[in-house]
Amino acid sequence: xxxxVLRFLAVLFVLSLTGCGYNTFQSLDEESKASWSExxxxxxxRADLVPNLVNVVKGYASHEKxxxxxxxxxxxxxxxxxxxxELLNDPEAxxxxxAAQGQLTSALSRLLAVSENYPNLKADQGFRDxxxxxxxxxxxxxxxxxxxxxxxxxxxxxxxxxPNNLTAMALGxxxxxxxxxxxxxxxxxxxxxxxxxx
Amino acid sequence: MMLLASFNVHAxxxxxxxxxxxxxxxxxxxxxxxxxxxxxxxxxxEQEKGSQIxxxxxxxxxxxxxxxxxxxxxxxWKIGRxxxxxxxxxxxxKDDHKMRIEVGYGLEGAIPDLIAKRVITEIMAPSFKQGxxxxxxxxxxxxxxxxxxxxxxxxxxNQNGQNSFGDLLPLLLVGGxxxxxxxxxxxxxxxxGILNGGVVAALAWFFGVALLIALIxxxxxxxxxxxxxxxxxxxxxxxxxxxxGHSDSxxxxxxxxxxxxxxxxx
Numbered sequence: 001x002x003x004x005v006l007r008f009l010a011v012l013f014v015l016s017l018t019g020c021g022y023n024t025f026q027s028l029d030e031e032s033k034a035s036w037s038e039x040x041x042x043x044x045x046r047a048d049l050v051p052n053l054v055n056v057v058k059g060y061a062s063h064e065k066x067x068x069x070x071x072x073x074x075x076x077x078x079x080x081x082x083x084x085x086e087l088l089n090d091p092e093a094x095x096x097x098x099a100a101q102g103q104l105t106s107a108l109s110r111l112l113a114v115s116e117n118y119p120n121l122k123a124d125q126g127f128r129d130x131x132x133x134x135x136x137x138x139x140x141x142x143x144x145x146x147x148x149x150x151x152x153x154x155x156x157x158x159x160x161x162x163p164n165n166l167t168a169m170a171l172g173x174x175x176x177x178x179x180x181x182x183x184x185x186x187x188x189x190x191x192x193x194x195x196x197x198x
Numbered sequence: 199m200m201l202l203a204s205f206n207v208h209a210x211x212x213x214x215x216x217x218x219x220x221x222x223x224x225x226x227x228x229x230x231x232x233x234x235x236x237x238x239x240x241x242x243x244e245q246e247k248g249s250q251i252x253x254x255x256x257x258x259x260x261x262x263x264x265x266x267x268x269x270x271x272x273x274x275w276k277i278g279r280x281x282x283x284x285x286x287x288x289x290x291x292k293d294d295h296k297m298r299i300e301v302g303y304g305l306e307g308a309i310p311d312l313i314a315k316r317v318i319t320e321i322m323a324p325s326f327k328q329g330x331x332x333x334x335x336x337x338x339x340x341x342x343x344x345x346x347x348x349x350x351x352x353x354x355x356n357q358n359g360q361n362s363f364g365d366l367l368p369l370l371l372v373g374g375x376x377x378x379x380x381x382x383x384x385x386x387x388x389x390x391g392i393l394n395g396g397v398v399a400a401l402a403w404f405f406g407v408a409l410l411i412a413l414i415x416x417x418x419x420x421x422x423x424x425x426x427x428x429x430x431x432x433x434x435x436x437x438x439x440x441x442x443g444h445s446d447s448x449x450x451x452x453x454x455x456x457x458x459x460x461x462x463x464x
Binding site for chain 1 (some may be wrong): 219239264266269310311312314315455456457459460461
Protein backbone atom coordinates (compact mmCIF):
# COMPACT_ATOMS: atom_id res chain seq x y z
CA UNK A 1 0.00 0.00 0.00
CA UNK A 2 2.78 2.34 0.93
CA UNK A 3 4.59 1.45 -2.29
CA UNK A 4 1.55 2.31 -4.28
CA VAL A 5 1.32 5.72 -2.66
CA LEU A 6 5.01 6.38 -3.29
CA ARG A 7 4.65 5.35 -6.90
CA PHE A 8 1.66 7.58 -7.31
CA LEU A 9 3.57 10.49 -5.82
CA ALA A 10 6.50 9.86 -8.16
CA VAL A 11 4.22 9.95 -11.18
CA LEU A 12 2.54 13.05 -9.86
CA PHE A 13 5.92 14.72 -9.43
CA VAL A 14 6.99 13.99 -13.00
CA LEU A 15 3.67 15.20 -14.34
CA SER A 16 3.85 18.31 -12.22
CA LEU A 17 7.18 19.25 -13.81
CA THR A 18 5.29 20.20 -16.94
CA GLY A 19 2.62 22.02 -14.99
CA CYS A 20 4.84 23.86 -12.53
CA GLY A 21 6.46 26.13 -15.08
CA TYR A 22 9.78 24.31 -15.40
CA ASN A 23 9.46 24.07 -19.17
CA THR A 24 8.23 27.64 -19.36
CA PHE A 25 11.36 28.78 -17.53
CA GLN A 26 13.52 26.86 -19.94
CA SER A 27 12.04 28.41 -23.06
CA LEU A 28 11.71 31.91 -21.63
CA ASP A 29 15.25 31.76 -20.28
CA GLU A 30 16.57 30.82 -23.71
CA GLU A 31 14.46 33.50 -25.34
CA SER A 32 15.77 36.19 -23.02
CA LYS A 33 19.34 35.07 -23.66
CA ALA A 34 18.77 35.27 -27.40
CA SER A 35 17.29 38.73 -27.23
CA TRP A 36 20.10 39.82 -24.93
CA SER A 37 22.67 38.62 -27.49
CA GLU A 38 20.96 40.77 -30.07
CA UNK A 39 21.27 43.80 -27.78
CA UNK A 40 24.98 43.10 -27.28
CA UNK A 41 25.42 42.52 -30.97
CA UNK A 42 24.06 45.94 -31.82
CA UNK A 43 26.03 47.70 -29.07
CA UNK A 44 29.14 46.04 -30.46
CA UNK A 45 28.29 47.24 -33.91
CA ARG A 46 28.04 50.76 -32.59
CA ALA A 47 31.35 50.48 -30.75
CA ASP A 48 32.97 49.30 -33.98
CA LEU A 49 31.77 52.40 -35.81
CA VAL A 50 33.22 54.83 -33.27
CA PRO A 51 36.94 54.77 -34.26
CA ASN A 52 36.12 55.56 -37.90
CA LEU A 53 33.73 58.28 -36.89
CA VAL A 54 36.28 59.86 -34.57
CA ASN A 55 38.90 59.77 -37.32
CA VAL A 56 36.68 61.49 -39.86
CA VAL A 57 35.65 64.19 -37.41
CA LYS A 58 39.29 64.70 -36.40
CA GLY A 59 40.13 65.44 -40.01
CA TYR A 60 37.88 68.50 -40.05
CA ALA A 61 37.56 69.51 -36.42
CA SER A 62 40.77 68.46 -34.71
CA HIS A 63 40.58 71.20 -32.10
CA GLU A 64 37.33 69.84 -30.65
CA LYS A 65 39.58 67.90 -28.33
CA UNK A 66 37.21 67.73 -25.39
CA UNK A 67 34.38 66.02 -27.21
CA UNK A 68 36.70 63.72 -29.10
CA UNK A 69 38.37 62.54 -25.91
CA UNK A 70 35.00 62.03 -24.25
CA UNK A 71 33.94 59.74 -27.07
CA UNK A 72 37.24 57.87 -27.03
CA UNK A 73 37.06 57.42 -23.26
CA UNK A 74 33.49 56.21 -23.33
CA UNK A 75 34.36 53.84 -26.14
CA UNK A 76 37.26 52.30 -24.25
CA UNK A 77 35.15 52.00 -21.10
CA UNK A 78 32.50 50.11 -23.03
CA UNK A 79 35.19 47.88 -24.48
CA UNK A 80 36.70 47.17 -21.08
CA UNK A 81 33.53 45.66 -19.61
CA UNK A 82 33.63 41.91 -19.76
CA UNK A 83 30.32 40.84 -21.21
CA UNK A 84 29.45 37.39 -19.97
CA UNK A 85 26.12 35.63 -19.85
CA GLU A 86 26.31 35.98 -16.04
CA LEU A 87 25.94 39.70 -16.51
CA LEU A 88 22.24 39.05 -16.99
CA ASN A 89 21.89 37.55 -13.54
CA ASP A 90 23.88 40.24 -11.79
CA PRO A 91 21.89 43.47 -11.44
CA GLU A 92 24.93 45.44 -10.32
CA ALA A 93 27.10 44.48 -13.27
CA UNK A 94 24.12 45.02 -15.52
CA UNK A 95 23.67 48.57 -14.22
CA UNK A 96 27.37 49.26 -14.78
CA UNK A 97 27.15 47.99 -18.33
CA UNK A 98 24.13 50.19 -18.91
CA ALA A 99 25.88 53.23 -17.50
CA ALA A 100 28.86 52.73 -19.79
CA GLN A 101 26.67 52.33 -22.87
CA GLY A 102 24.64 55.35 -21.85
CA GLN A 103 27.80 57.40 -21.52
CA LEU A 104 28.87 56.43 -25.03
CA THR A 105 25.42 57.36 -26.31
CA SER A 106 25.57 60.85 -24.86
CA ALA A 107 29.20 61.37 -25.91
CA LEU A 108 28.29 60.41 -29.47
CA SER A 109 25.33 62.74 -29.55
CA ARG A 110 27.56 65.58 -28.34
CA LEU A 111 30.08 64.77 -31.05
CA LEU A 112 27.39 64.90 -33.71
CA ALA A 113 26.02 68.13 -32.28
CA VAL A 114 29.47 69.68 -32.48
CA SER A 115 30.00 68.54 -36.04
CA GLU A 116 26.97 70.63 -37.00
CA ASN A 117 29.34 73.62 -36.91
CA TYR A 118 31.61 72.29 -39.65
CA PRO A 119 30.04 72.57 -43.09
CA ASN A 120 32.95 70.77 -44.74
CA LEU A 121 32.60 67.86 -42.38
CA LYS A 122 28.90 67.70 -43.03
CA ALA A 123 29.53 67.59 -46.77
CA ASP A 124 32.06 64.77 -46.48
CA GLN A 125 30.61 61.61 -48.04
CA GLY A 126 32.50 59.37 -45.62
CA PHE A 127 31.02 61.24 -42.68
CA ARG A 128 27.54 61.07 -44.14
CA ASP A 129 27.83 57.34 -44.64
CA UNK A 130 29.09 56.81 -41.09
CA UNK A 131 26.30 58.97 -39.82
CA UNK A 132 23.71 56.88 -41.66
CA UNK A 133 25.26 53.73 -40.24
CA UNK A 134 25.28 55.14 -36.73
CA UNK A 135 21.67 56.23 -37.09
CA UNK A 136 20.70 52.75 -38.26
CA UNK A 137 22.62 51.12 -35.45
CA UNK A 138 21.05 53.32 -32.81
CA UNK A 139 17.67 52.35 -34.15
CA UNK A 140 18.58 48.67 -34.08
CA UNK A 141 19.71 49.08 -30.48
CA UNK A 142 16.35 50.59 -29.58
CA UNK A 143 14.50 47.74 -31.27
CA UNK A 144 16.70 45.10 -29.65
CA UNK A 145 16.29 46.72 -26.24
CA UNK A 146 12.53 46.85 -26.58
CA UNK A 147 12.42 43.19 -27.53
CA UNK A 148 14.67 42.35 -24.61
CA UNK A 149 12.40 44.25 -22.24
CA UNK A 150 9.44 42.33 -23.62
CA UNK A 151 11.03 38.89 -23.17
CA UNK A 152 12.28 39.78 -19.69
CA UNK A 153 8.82 40.89 -18.74
CA UNK A 154 7.42 37.51 -19.75
CA UNK A 155 10.20 35.70 -17.95
CA UNK A 156 9.83 37.69 -14.75
CA UNK A 157 6.07 37.30 -14.72
CA UNK A 158 6.54 33.55 -15.05
CA UNK A 159 9.14 33.45 -12.28
CA UNK A 160 7.15 35.54 -9.84
CA UNK A 161 3.60 34.30 -10.23
CA UNK A 162 2.17 31.46 -8.21
CA PRO A 163 2.67 28.50 -8.34
CA ASN A 164 5.66 28.86 -10.65
CA ASN A 165 7.50 30.95 -8.09
CA LEU A 166 7.81 27.84 -5.87
CA THR A 167 9.55 25.98 -8.68
CA ALA A 168 11.67 29.00 -9.44
CA MET A 169 12.74 29.22 -5.80
CA ALA A 170 13.52 25.53 -5.62
CA LEU A 171 15.57 25.57 -8.83
CA GLY A 172 17.23 28.94 -8.35
CA UNK A 173 15.62 30.90 -11.16
CA UNK A 174 15.68 34.58 -10.27
CA UNK A 175 14.00 37.55 -11.85
CA UNK A 176 16.31 39.17 -14.41
CA UNK A 177 17.14 42.86 -14.59
CA UNK A 178 15.61 44.92 -17.33
CA UNK A 179 16.36 48.38 -18.62
CA UNK A 180 15.04 50.84 -16.09
CA UNK A 181 12.80 53.67 -17.09
CA UNK A 182 15.12 56.61 -16.39
CA UNK A 183 17.81 54.75 -18.18
CA UNK A 184 15.47 54.03 -21.00
CA UNK A 185 14.68 57.68 -21.49
CA UNK A 186 18.31 58.73 -21.53
CA UNK A 187 19.41 56.03 -23.88
CA UNK A 188 16.53 55.55 -26.25
CA UNK A 189 16.79 59.14 -27.40
CA UNK A 190 18.97 58.46 -30.38
CA UNK A 191 21.50 61.19 -31.05
CA UNK A 192 20.01 63.70 -33.40
CA UNK A 193 22.02 62.87 -36.43
CA UNK A 194 19.97 64.80 -38.87
CA UNK A 195 22.32 66.82 -41.02
CA UNK A 196 20.13 67.36 -44.01
CA UNK A 197 19.66 71.05 -44.61
CA UNK A 198 16.04 71.92 -44.51
CA MET B 199 -7.23 53.68 -13.17
CA MET B 200 -3.90 52.39 -14.35
CA LEU B 201 -5.63 50.34 -16.95
CA LEU B 202 -7.51 53.33 -18.21
CA ALA B 203 -4.38 55.42 -18.40
CA SER B 204 -2.45 52.82 -20.32
CA PHE B 205 -5.37 52.33 -22.64
CA ASN B 206 -5.44 56.03 -23.41
CA VAL B 207 -1.75 56.09 -24.19
CA HIS B 208 -2.28 53.18 -26.51
CA ALA B 209 -5.23 54.73 -28.25
CA UNK B 210 -3.25 57.83 -29.13
CA UNK B 211 -0.74 55.94 -31.26
CA UNK B 212 -1.26 56.12 -34.97
CA UNK B 213 -3.17 53.00 -36.06
CA UNK B 214 -1.58 50.39 -38.28
CA UNK B 215 -3.61 49.95 -41.45
CA UNK B 216 -4.75 46.49 -42.45
CA UNK B 217 -2.44 45.03 -45.05
CA UNK B 218 -4.36 44.24 -48.20
CA UNK B 219 -2.27 45.50 -51.06
CA UNK B 220 1.38 46.09 -51.79
CA UNK B 221 0.69 49.78 -52.06
CA UNK B 222 -1.39 51.39 -49.32
CA UNK B 223 -2.12 55.09 -49.66
CA UNK B 224 -4.17 56.66 -46.89
CA UNK B 225 -3.60 60.20 -48.13
CA UNK B 226 -5.03 59.94 -51.66
CA UNK B 227 -1.71 61.14 -52.99
CA UNK B 228 -1.40 58.56 -55.72
CA UNK B 229 -3.97 58.15 -58.46
CA UNK B 230 -5.55 54.76 -59.04
CA UNK B 231 -3.39 54.24 -62.13
CA UNK B 232 -0.25 55.16 -60.30
CA UNK B 233 -1.10 52.77 -57.50
CA UNK B 234 -1.73 49.89 -59.84
CA UNK B 235 1.42 50.66 -61.83
CA UNK B 236 3.48 50.47 -58.65
CA UNK B 237 1.56 47.42 -57.55
CA UNK B 238 2.27 45.63 -60.81
CA UNK B 239 5.93 46.48 -60.77
CA UNK B 240 6.36 45.14 -57.25
CA UNK B 241 4.21 42.07 -57.91
CA UNK B 242 6.25 41.20 -61.02
CA UNK B 243 9.43 41.45 -59.00
CA GLU B 244 7.98 39.31 -56.24
CA GLN B 245 7.09 36.62 -58.78
CA GLU B 246 10.58 36.67 -60.13
CA LYS B 247 12.64 36.99 -56.97
CA GLY B 248 10.36 36.15 -54.07
CA SER B 249 11.15 39.24 -52.00
CA GLN B 250 8.26 41.38 -50.86
CA ILE B 251 8.13 45.16 -50.98
CA UNK B 252 5.33 47.19 -49.43
CA UNK B 253 4.63 50.90 -49.80
CA UNK B 254 2.68 52.78 -47.16
CA UNK B 255 1.75 56.45 -47.30
CA UNK B 256 0.10 57.91 -44.21
CA UNK B 257 -0.53 61.48 -43.05
CA UNK B 258 1.46 61.29 -39.81
CA UNK B 259 3.19 58.93 -37.39
CA UNK B 260 2.66 61.27 -34.42
CA UNK B 261 3.10 60.94 -31.49
CA UNK B 262 5.72 58.36 -32.36
CA UNK B 263 8.89 58.96 -34.31
CA UNK B 264 8.78 57.47 -37.79
CA UNK B 265 11.22 54.74 -36.72
CA UNK B 266 8.96 53.55 -33.92
CA UNK B 267 5.86 53.53 -36.06
CA UNK B 268 7.69 51.87 -38.91
CA UNK B 269 8.95 48.94 -36.84
CA UNK B 270 5.44 48.42 -35.46
CA UNK B 271 4.05 48.24 -39.00
CA UNK B 272 6.86 45.92 -40.05
CA UNK B 273 6.21 43.63 -37.09
CA UNK B 274 2.48 43.59 -37.78
CA TRP B 275 2.68 43.12 -41.53
CA LYS B 276 5.55 40.64 -41.60
CA ILE B 277 6.57 41.44 -45.14
CA GLY B 278 9.12 39.13 -46.70
CA ARG B 279 9.37 35.38 -46.65
CA UNK B 280 9.69 33.53 -43.40
CA UNK B 281 13.30 32.47 -42.74
CA UNK B 282 14.55 34.64 -45.63
CA UNK B 283 13.25 37.81 -43.96
CA UNK B 284 13.52 39.53 -47.32
CA UNK B 285 10.93 42.26 -46.98
CA UNK B 286 11.22 46.00 -47.40
CA UNK B 287 8.77 48.60 -46.17
CA UNK B 288 8.80 52.02 -47.78
CA UNK B 289 6.98 54.39 -45.47
CA UNK B 290 6.06 58.00 -46.20
CA UNK B 291 4.56 60.23 -43.52
CA LYS B 292 3.32 62.99 -45.76
CA ASP B 293 2.37 65.72 -43.30
CA ASP B 294 5.46 65.06 -41.18
CA HIS B 295 7.61 65.40 -44.31
CA LYS B 296 9.43 62.24 -43.29
CA MET B 297 10.12 58.94 -44.96
CA ARG B 298 11.75 55.69 -43.99
CA ILE B 299 12.98 52.53 -45.66
CA GLU B 300 12.66 49.62 -43.23
CA VAL B 301 14.82 46.69 -44.28
CA GLY B 302 14.21 43.07 -43.22
CA TYR B 303 16.99 41.05 -41.60
CA GLY B 304 17.68 39.08 -44.76
CA LEU B 305 18.27 42.17 -46.90
CA GLU B 306 20.52 44.11 -44.56
CA GLY B 307 23.42 42.98 -46.73
CA ALA B 308 21.78 43.94 -50.01
CA ILE B 309 20.47 47.26 -48.68
CA PRO B 310 22.86 48.51 -45.98
CA ASP B 311 21.75 51.52 -43.96
CA LEU B 312 23.92 53.95 -45.85
CA ILE B 313 22.56 52.80 -49.20
CA ALA B 314 19.02 53.10 -47.92
CA LYS B 315 19.93 56.58 -46.76
CA ARG B 316 21.19 57.48 -50.23
CA VAL B 317 18.01 56.20 -51.83
CA ILE B 318 16.15 58.55 -49.53
CA THR B 319 18.31 61.64 -49.88
CA GLU B 320 19.29 61.31 -53.52
CA ILE B 321 16.19 59.77 -55.07
CA MET B 322 13.15 60.35 -52.93
CA ALA B 323 13.79 63.71 -51.30
CA PRO B 324 14.44 65.69 -54.54
CA SER B 325 11.23 64.38 -56.14
CA PHE B 326 9.21 64.90 -52.99
CA LYS B 327 10.43 68.48 -52.72
CA GLN B 328 8.89 69.14 -56.12
CA GLY B 329 5.68 67.48 -55.04
CA UNK B 330 6.28 64.47 -57.30
CA UNK B 331 5.43 61.69 -54.87
CA UNK B 332 4.75 59.06 -57.48
CA UNK B 333 8.03 59.73 -59.25
CA UNK B 334 10.03 59.59 -56.04
CA UNK B 335 8.41 56.40 -54.80
CA UNK B 336 8.57 54.73 -58.20
CA UNK B 337 12.25 55.51 -58.65
CA UNK B 338 13.00 54.42 -55.09
CA UNK B 339 11.21 51.12 -55.71
CA UNK B 340 13.27 50.68 -58.88
CA UNK B 341 16.44 51.28 -56.91
CA UNK B 342 15.40 48.82 -54.19
CA UNK B 343 14.51 46.21 -56.79
CA UNK B 344 17.91 46.71 -58.39
CA UNK B 345 19.65 46.25 -55.06
CA UNK B 346 17.72 43.14 -54.09
CA UNK B 347 18.14 41.64 -57.57
CA UNK B 348 21.88 41.37 -56.97
CA UNK B 349 21.36 39.37 -53.79
CA UNK B 350 21.53 35.60 -53.73
CA UNK B 351 18.14 34.44 -52.50
CA UNK B 352 16.26 31.18 -52.86
CA UNK B 353 13.94 31.09 -55.85
CA UNK B 354 10.32 31.99 -55.16
CA UNK B 355 7.77 29.23 -54.80
CA ASN B 356 5.75 29.50 -57.96
CA GLN B 357 2.05 29.32 -57.32
CA ASN B 358 0.78 29.10 -60.88
CA GLY B 359 3.03 26.97 -63.06
CA GLN B 360 4.56 23.85 -61.64
CA ASN B 361 2.65 22.68 -58.65
CA SER B 362 4.72 21.25 -55.90
CA PHE B 363 3.98 17.67 -54.96
CA GLY B 364 2.49 18.73 -51.62
CA ASP B 365 -0.05 20.97 -53.33
CA LEU B 366 -0.99 18.27 -55.77
CA LEU B 367 -1.48 15.41 -53.35
CA PRO B 368 -4.87 16.43 -51.88
CA LEU B 369 -6.18 17.08 -55.38
CA LEU B 370 -5.08 13.66 -56.59
CA LEU B 371 -6.49 11.95 -53.52
CA VAL B 372 -9.92 13.53 -53.70
CA GLY B 373 -10.04 13.45 -57.51
CA GLY B 374 -8.85 9.87 -57.56
CA UNK B 375 -11.45 8.75 -55.06
CA UNK B 376 -14.31 10.44 -56.90
CA UNK B 377 -13.14 9.23 -60.28
CA UNK B 378 -12.55 5.79 -58.79
CA UNK B 379 -16.11 5.40 -57.59
CA UNK B 380 -17.49 6.48 -60.96
CA UNK B 381 -15.20 4.18 -62.92
CA UNK B 382 -15.94 1.32 -60.57
CA UNK B 383 -19.65 1.74 -61.09
CA UNK B 384 -19.19 1.73 -64.87
CA UNK B 385 -16.43 -0.83 -65.41
CA UNK B 386 -16.65 -2.98 -62.32
CA UNK B 387 -14.22 -3.28 -59.41
CA UNK B 388 -11.10 -4.54 -61.12
CA UNK B 389 -11.09 -2.70 -64.43
CA UNK B 390 -12.36 0.45 -62.78
CA GLY B 391 -9.46 0.22 -60.38
CA ILE B 392 -6.90 -0.27 -63.12
CA LEU B 393 -8.31 2.62 -65.14
CA ASN B 394 -8.34 4.91 -62.14
CA GLY B 395 -4.79 3.95 -61.18
CA GLY B 396 -3.65 4.65 -64.72
CA VAL B 397 -5.33 8.05 -64.83
CA VAL B 398 -3.92 9.12 -61.47
CA ALA B 399 -0.40 7.99 -62.40
CA ALA B 400 -0.58 9.76 -65.75
CA LEU B 401 -1.84 12.97 -64.18
CA ALA B 402 0.83 12.94 -61.49
CA TRP B 403 3.53 12.35 -64.09
CA PHE B 404 2.10 15.08 -66.29
CA PHE B 405 2.37 17.58 -63.44
CA GLY B 406 6.03 16.90 -62.99
CA VAL B 407 6.05 14.21 -60.32
CA ALA B 408 8.84 11.65 -60.78
CA LEU B 409 7.77 8.60 -62.79
CA LEU B 410 8.38 6.10 -60.02
CA ILE B 411 6.34 8.09 -57.50
CA ALA B 412 3.61 8.57 -60.11
CA LEU B 413 3.44 4.80 -60.57
CA ILE B 414 3.25 4.22 -56.84
CA UNK B 415 0.44 6.77 -56.63
CA UNK B 416 -1.33 4.94 -59.43
CA UNK B 417 -1.05 1.62 -57.60
CA UNK B 418 -2.34 3.22 -54.39
CA UNK B 419 -5.28 4.62 -56.34
CA UNK B 420 -5.93 1.16 -57.83
CA UNK B 421 -5.92 -0.51 -54.41
CA UNK B 422 -8.10 2.16 -52.85
CA UNK B 423 -10.61 1.88 -55.66
CA UNK B 424 -10.63 -1.89 -55.31
CA UNK B 425 -11.22 -1.76 -51.57
CA UNK B 426 -14.12 0.58 -52.07
CA UNK B 427 -14.00 4.25 -51.44
CA UNK B 428 -17.23 4.78 -49.55
CA UNK B 429 -15.66 5.26 -46.12
CA UNK B 430 -12.36 6.62 -47.38
CA UNK B 431 -14.09 8.97 -49.76
CA UNK B 432 -15.88 10.72 -46.97
CA UNK B 433 -12.72 10.98 -44.97
CA UNK B 434 -10.77 12.37 -47.90
CA UNK B 435 -13.26 14.92 -49.07
CA UNK B 436 -14.04 15.95 -45.51
CA UNK B 437 -10.51 16.85 -44.57
CA UNK B 438 -9.50 18.46 -47.81
CA UNK B 439 -12.55 20.50 -48.65
CA UNK B 440 -12.21 24.23 -48.88
CA UNK B 441 -8.51 24.28 -49.62
CA UNK B 442 -6.78 26.74 -51.94
CA GLY B 443 -8.68 29.72 -53.21
CA HIS B 444 -6.36 32.67 -53.75
CA SER B 445 -8.06 36.01 -53.31
CA ASP B 446 -6.98 39.44 -54.43
CA SER B 447 -5.63 40.51 -51.08
CA UNK B 448 -1.97 40.29 -50.35
CA UNK B 449 -0.23 39.48 -47.13
CA UNK B 450 3.24 39.29 -45.69
CA UNK B 451 5.11 36.01 -45.76
CA UNK B 452 6.33 36.08 -42.15
CA UNK B 453 9.54 38.06 -42.51
CA UNK B 454 11.28 39.55 -39.49
CA UNK B 455 12.72 43.03 -39.04
CA UNK B 456 15.35 44.27 -36.64
CA UNK B 457 15.27 48.02 -37.16
CA UNK B 458 17.61 48.16 -40.16
CA UNK B 459 17.22 50.80 -42.83
CA UNK B 460 17.28 54.58 -42.83
CA UNK B 461 15.03 57.57 -42.35
CA UNK B 462 15.06 60.99 -43.89
CA UNK B 463 12.98 64.04 -44.58
CA UNK B 464 12.28 66.56 -47.27
